[in-house]
Amino acid sequence: MNSAAAGRLARRAARSLVAMTLFGTPLVLLTFAVRQRSDAVVALDDGVIRAATDVARAAHLVAPLVVVQEVTQPVVVYAASTLVVVRVAVATGARRRATWAFVTMMAGWGLGALAKLVVKRARPVLDSPLAHPHGYSFPSGHALNATTAAAVLLVLAWPLMSPARRRIAVAAAVLAVLLVDLDRVLLGAHFPSDVIAGHLIGLGLTLASWTAFVRPTAVTSSSEPSPPASSSGG
Template sequence: MRHLTALRNLRDRRERRERRRQADRRYGARLLGAAGVAAVAAVAFGLLLTLVEGQWRPLARLDASAARDLHRYALGHREWTAALHLLSDRIWDPVTLRAAVAVLTGWLLYRRAWRLAAWAAVTAVAGGLIGLLAKTVVERARPALNDPVAHAPGYSFPSGHAMTATTSFAVLMLVLAPLLPRAWRIACWCVAVFSVLGVGFTRVALGVHWFSDVLGGWLLGLAVVALTTWAFEAWRADAGRRRTPVSRGLEPELTEATPEPGPRVR
C-alpha cells in the first residue's frame, strides 16, 4: 500500500512539473510574441519614415489622393464634417484619452496595483514623448488645402491623435479586460479597434494629416505598447504570477479584493 502511495505521489509530482514546464513555454512564447510585435512595428515605422523622408512617389501619390478626395467630400457635406470634428476634437481627442488613462491610473493606485499603475503611466507618457520627439526630428508639413475645414498646430508625422489612441485604448483594455464578462470583453476590444482606426480616418478626412502620418502613429504606438507589455509580462514571470492570455488583461488579480502575488514558480 505504501509502495502504491509513493508511486502515485511520484506520478503527481511529475505531472505538476510537466504542467509547469508547459506553462513556462507558453509564457515564454507570449513574451517573445510581444517582443516580436514591437520589433516588427518598429521596423515597419522605420521603413515608413524612410519612404516619407525620401518622398517615395507611390506613397506620395496615395497621400495626395486620399487628402484630395476626402477633402472634396468634406466640403460638400457639412454635417459629415461636423461629425468628424466632434469625434476628432472631443470624443477621441488626445486630452480626453490621456485624462481617461490618468483616471484609470489613479484607480489602480487606489487598488494598490502599483506595478500596473506604473505600466499604464509609463506607456501613456512614453507614447506622448516619443511621438513629440519624432515630430520634431522629421519636421513634416501638414497638408496645404484650399478652403480647409480644419486646422492643427505643429508638425505632421507621425499623427499624435493616432498614436495616442493606440496607446490609450490599449492601456484601457489591457487593464480593464479582467473585470469584463467574456461577451463584453470581445465587444469592448472591437470598439477599441474601431476607435483607433476611426481616429486615423477623421484626421485624414479633416485634412490635417496625410495617410502616412496616421499609419506612422499607429505603428509607433503599437511598438510602445508591445515593449512596455513585454516588460510587464517579464516581471510577472519573475514574480511567479498566474499565467493568462494577454487578451484577458495584464493582471487578472484585479478581480480580487486585494491583489496578491501568486506562488513563485520554480
C-alpha cells in the same frame, strides 16, 4: 542578481525586442519613404487626402469632425484614461499594473512629439482646407495617442473582464480609434501614412513595454503583475 532573475530579465528583454522589431521595422520603412518623398507614398497620400476632404465637404461633416478633433486631443484622452487607471488601481490594488499603464501612456505622448521633430513633415496643403492644425504632420498625434490609450487600457483591464466584456471592449476600442483615423484624414489634418505611423508607434510601444516589464498573470480581479526582474537584483 541571481541566475533565475537574470534569466527572467533576458526572456523579457527578448520578448520586448521581438515586439519592437515587429512594429519597428514597418515604421522605419514608412518613415524612410516619407523622408525621401517616395513617389508611391506621396501619390497615395495626396490622392486619399483630396478625395477624403471632398467627401467631408460634400456631406457637411466638417462641424462634427471638428468636435471629434477637439474631444480627442491628447490632453483630453490621457486625462480620461488616467482616471480609469486610478479607478482600477484603487478598486483592485494593482498599483504596479496601474503605474505601468500611466508611464506607458506618457511615454507614448512624448515619443510622438519627438518623432514629429525628427521627421519634420509638413501638413497637407489643400486649396480649400477644412482645418488649420499646427505643428508637424508625421506621425499623427491623435492617432498615436488614441491607439496607445486604447491598447494600454485594454491590457490594464483585461484580467478583470469576462470573455463577453472583452469582446465588447476590443470592439469599442477599435471603433474609437477608427473614428479618430477618419477624423484626421477627412479633415485633411493628416495624411494616411501619418495615421498608420501613429498606430505602429502606439501598438509597438504598448506591446514592447508590457512584455519587458510585466509578467503575465492569472485572469482574476485581484491579479497583480510581478515587479521588473531587475528590481529583485538590488
